[in-house]
Amino acid sequence: MTSIDSYFTVYFLRSLKHPEQTYIGYTDNLDRRLNEHNRGYSKHTSKFRPWTLEAYAYAADIHTAKMAETYYKSNSGKETIKRHIEKAPHENTIKTYFEHLEQGQKFAKSKFYILDKIDNSPIFDKHDGFDVIKLK
Secondary structure, three states, X not given: OOOHHHOEEEEEEEEOOXXXXXXXXXXXXXXXXXXXXXXXOOOOOHHHOOEEEEEEEEEOOHHHHHHHHHHHHOHHHHHXXXXXXXXXXXXXXXXXXXXOOOOOOEEOOOOEEEEEEOOOOEEEEEEOOEEEEEEX
């Protein structure tokens, strides 16, 4: 298995000043990237800083990270998370969306597939032509 240091991270941020504002991105260094968002280095996020990390998932390669980011930035991806939160608005978050996924479950209109679950921290990966998420 690949070292956690070699994974890309797909991350979900929420603005502290404007909690309705979220941002999804991917990076090879989450601490550095969060710092860049909070220092105003990103044109798209500077006006809503400071940001807090709401959830993240590791991707084994850049292609999978880009696909995950693209899906969750799409209307379908936003609606998937929105519907999860609306089921129990005082309990559900982006993070609980990932925690509720079960091994063997397809999600995101079968774009992703849960391969396994270890320690509840998601890992996106490839398996038999499917994009999968491993809950590490």
